[in-house]
Amino acid sequence: MTSILQVQNLSKNYGEFTAVKGITFDIKQGEIFSLLGPNGAGKTTTISMLSTLYAPTSGDAIVDGHSVTKDPMGVRNVIGVVPQDLALYEDLTARENLIFWGQMYGLSGQPLKNRVDEVLGQIGLMDKAKDRVKTYSGGMKRRVNIGVGLLHKPKVLFMDEPTVGIDPQSRRAILDTVKDLNKQGMTVLYTTHYMEEAEELSNRVGIIDHGDLIAIGTQKELTQQVGETETLILHISENDDPAALATAFKGIKEVLEANVINHEISVITPSAKDVLASVVSKANERGIKIHSIDIREPNLEAVFLHLTGRALRD
Amino acid sequence: MLKTFLIGIKDLRLAFRDRAALTFMLAAPFVLTLGLGLVTGRFSGNANTGITNIPVIIVNLDDEQLGDALANVFTTEELAELVEPTFSEDAEAARLLVDEDQTAAAIIIPAGFTQSVIPSQDSFAAGNVELQQNIQIEVYANPSRPTSAGIIKSIVDEFMSRVEEGRVSGQTSILQMILTGRITPQQAEQAGLEMGERLQNSPDTDALAITLNSTTADGEAAQFDILAYLAPGMALMFLMYTVSYGGRSILAEKTQGTLPRLLVTPTNSTQILGGKVFGIFLTGAAQMLILIGATTLFFQLKWGDGIGVVVLVLAAVFGATGWGMLITALARTPAQVGSIGTAIMLIFGIMGGSFISLDQLPPFVQTIAKITPNAWALDGFTTLGLGGTLTDLSAPITALLSMGMILFLASVLLFGKKNLVQK
Numbered sequence: 248m249t250s251i252l253q254v255q256n257l258s259k260n261y262g263e264f265t266a267v268k269g270i271t272f273d274i275k276q277g278e279i280f281s282l283l284g285p286n287g288a289g290k291t292t293t294i295s296m297l298s299t300l301y302a303p304t305s306g307d308a309i310v311d312g313h314s315v316t317k318d319p320m321g322v323r324n325v326i327g328v329v330p331q332d333l334a335l336y337e338d339l340t341a342r343e344n345l346i347f348w349g350q351m352y353g354l355s356g357q358p359l360k361n362r363v364d365e366v367l368g369q370i371g372l373m374d375k376a377k378d379r380v381k382t383y384s385g386g387m388k389r390r391v392n393i394g395v396g397l398l399h400k401p402k403v404l405f406m407d408e409p410t411v412g413i414d415p416q417s418r419r420a421i422l423d424t425v426k427d428l429n430k431q432g433m434t435v436l437y438t439t440h441y442m443e444e445a446e447e448l449s450n451r452v453g454i455i456d457h458g459d460l461i462a463i464g465t466q467k468e469l470t471q472q473v474g475e476t477e478t479l480i481l482h483i484s485e486n487d488d489p490a491a492l493a494t495a496f497k498g499i500k501e502v503l504e505a506n507v508i509n510h511e512i513s514v515i516t517p518s519a520k521d522v523l524a525s526v527v528s529k530a531n532e533r534g535i536k537i538h539s540i541d542i543r544e545p546n547l548e549a550v551f552l553h554l555t556g557r558a559l560r561d
Numbered sequence: 562m563l564k565t566f567l568i569g570i571k572d573l574r575l576a577f578r579d580r581a582a583l584t585f586m587l588a589a590p591f592v593l594t595l596g597l598g599l600v601t602g603r604f605s606g607n608a609n610t611g612i613t614n615i616p617v618i619i620v621n622l623d624d625e626q627l628g629d630a631l632a633n634v635f636t637t638e639e640l641a642e643l644v645e646p647t648f649s650e651d652a653e654a655a656r657l658l659v660d661e662d663q664t665a666a667a668i669i670i671p672a673g674f675t676q677s678v679i680p681s682q683d684s685f686a687a688g689n690v691e692l693q694q695n696i697q698i699e700v701y702a703n704p705s706r707p708t709s710a711g712i713i714k715s716i717v718d719e720f721m722s723r724v725e726e727g728r729v730s731g732q733t734s735i736l737q738m739i740l741t742g743r744i745t746p747q748q749a750e751q752a753g754l755e756m757g758e759r760l761q762n763s764p765d766t767d768a769l770a771i772t773l774n775s776t777t778a779d780g781e782a783a784q785f786d787i788l789a790y791l792a793p794g795m796a797l798m799f800l801m802y803t804v805s806y807g808g809r810s811i812l813a814e815k816t817q818g819t820l821p822r823l824l825v826t827p828t829n830s831t832q833i834l835g836g837k838v839f840g841i842f843l844t845g846a847a848q849m850l851i852l853i854g855a856t857t858l859f860f861q862l863k864w865g866d867g868i869g870v871v872v873l874v875l876a877a878v879f880g881a882t883g884w885g886m887l888i889t890a891l892a893r894t895p896a897q898v899g900s901i902g903t904a905i906m907l908i909f910g911i912m913g914g915s916f917i918s919l920d921q922l923p924p925f926v927q928t929i930a931k932i933t934p935n936a937w938a939l940d941g942f943t944t945l946g947l948g949g950t951l952t953d954l955s956a957p958i959t960a961l962l963s964m965g966m967i968l969f970l971a972s973v974l975l976f977g978k979k980n981l982v983q984k
């Protein structure tokens with residue numbers, strides 16, 4: 248497959264601070280590529296440069312043959328952008344918003360009307376189209392925010408954390424929309440700090456941390472970096488101290504990593520069944536009750552942990 | 562070009578959907594015009610204020626043309642409902658009645674009042690016309706009846722402003738005629754007395770509507786409706802609100818993310834900024850035209866020559882938009898635009914004559930007022946109200962257009978240094 252987007256040594260400084268440190272990657276035509284990284288990793292900064300909002304400090308990116316530095320207008324015509332923060336006119340209705348933004352993409356007349364109807368159907372807001380956006384729930388606003396990015400049928404769609412802060416149902420709808428769009432041939436660059444989303448959606452994933460692209464590949468390729476491991480997730484009571492227990496787990500011979508994530512302890516080991524007994528006895532020694540234990544195949548969380556020594560989510 | 566237009570239309574629509582903005586753009590100037598119209602008695606012919614038979618005691622120690630004229634004002638038909646005057650010769654007794662809450666106010670017209678206003682033959686001969694002491698009429702108001710006393714005071718104030726008008730214009734022209742040798746001091750006194758008589762005889766039909774008698778070339782007096790001054794004054798003041806509201810929306814679009822989003826569509830920044838400016842212009846023009854329509858409809862106000870009004874409105878909005886852009890270019894946050902905008906709205910409103918006629922302000926204020934679109938446009942609207950047409954408006958229109966142009970250039974230069982992209 249040919250690549251539709253080539254990122255070449257792209258950097259961005261904000262004054263003294265380097266937010267993106269010379270990243271290089273390709274996105275192939277028709278794939279969903281996820282940039283996975285924690286808060287402040289540089290995802291939005293990267294998207295802003297690729298969408299020609301910010302000029303890169305150095306490096307370049309070519310989108311469908313157009314350079315973001317030399318031909319920004321050319322780039323803007325082929326991309327759709329779904330910004331991380333809602334960017335809508337709250338006093339306009341969903342339909343009016345879509346019409347206005349469609350006009351900004353050069354659409355007009357009957358084709359615009361038809362396209363707006365199509366998009367309203369796609370984001371499931373046909374029956375609410377006449378209400379002002381400010382009366383919408385967070386999830387509905389997010390969907391309009393996405394709809395705006397789709398109007399002109401862009402070849403490449405940039406979606407910057409489109410599911411942040413919404414209910415599970417709306418999130419489900421958005422993820423399904425992304426898959427649909429991709430099936431219709433749209434190339435998607437999707438940023439997230441949710442490992443599950445990256446796992447569900449992407450053909451390939453780039454892991455970004457502190458402005459560096461620290462790993463790139465298919466899920467399988469990435470998890471292989473961690474080796475043949477399994478992850479135990481232990482749920483303990485709110486009152487107990489997970490950090491101390493995690494430290495104790497690190498003393499067990501077969502445990503590679505033990506970390507606390509959202510009051511759960513994640514233990515990485517070559518073989519779950521070998522460590523299970525020791526883990527339980529360590530907990531008992533401290534009088535800590537384990538509510539449940541999940542055993543998971545290696546995942547992107549483990550990859551991030553392996554590469555950075557930190558949890559993806561804080 | 563098309564996108565610029567579309568962005569402008571979008572902003573017009575947004576402004577008219579914002580309740581707070583509508584209050585300031587339309588409701589406030591309309592209500593204030595109505596209120597000031599009531600205060601100045603524009604509607605007293607048919608409006609019922611709910612206050613009747615205000616007791617007032619008049620002590621006329623002057624007993625000449627002007628003193629009598631003022632006393633007569635209170636006995637006219639129009640005021641029969643509103644006031645109940647009694648007359649007395651004793652100033653002290655009158656004040657006492659007020660102190661005892663027997664009456665709302667005492668009006669004391671001191672002896673020599675007429676003389677102090679209309680110069681006599683002797684004073685002209687002595688050449689000390691300008692040294693004339695102006696003897697003040699005293700309105701001794703009852704503090705426990707503020708509203709009634711306020712109404713009495715405003716009736717006297719109106720009378721005085723009419724006298725003042727007549728005196729200033731009468732005196733200067735008489736003086737000029739003497740200086741140029743056209744008339745003798747004896748004739749001058751005659752002219753002065755005639756002026757006094759005119760005032761005395763005038764309280765007939767519309768005693769309370771302030772009428773500025775502007776004498777045209779052939780000596781005919783054109784009647785001027787006070788609302789034709791108040792209504793544009795208020796509209797222009799709140800036009801300044803609208804332009805700063807529009808300016809604020811430029812910075813608000815930046816913080817709410819729609820400006821960055823516009824910048825990643827195939828639309829260049831000139832089109833976007835142009836669209837925003839066009840939106841301010843459209844909103845301001847719509848506001849002015851609606852206010853003009855509403856005051857015409859509800860107050861039977863005659864704004865004058867239609868083409869003149871439209872061209873003047875467009876020029877005024879253009880000049881004001883320039884100010885809106887400058888404020889925006891100088892401010893950092895939408896809130897700053899809001900507060901600077903409000904301050905400028907009030908300052909320009911006062912300096913530009915929205916509250917007090919510019920003629921009554923000190924000369925240096927009149928000079929500074931030339932930087933406000935308000936003063937120029939109000940000047941133009943007054944000209945139109947007095948029967949002028951587009952051809953009489955070349956000065957205000959040229960001034961307003963140049964003002965807009967200069968301010969645009971200044972703000973474009975300032976905007977160049979400003980980063981509209983990054984938060």
Ligand SMILES: Nc1ncnc2c1ncn2[C@@H]1O[C@H](COP(=O)(O)OP(=O)(O)OP(=O)(O)O)[C@@H](O)[C@H]1O
Nearest residue numbers: 261266285286287288289290291292293440983984
């Ligand atoms: N305009 C700016 N000026 C200065 N620093 C900035 C600016 N924008 C972002 N940064 C910094 O650059 C780094 C990367 O920010 P960025 O928004 O790209 O991260 P992100 O991966 O999108 O994070 P999040 O998941 O929170 O959205 C952060 O440390 C942030 O504080």
Ligand SMILES: [Mg+2]
Nearest residue numbers: 290291292331
């Ligand atoms: Mg971000």
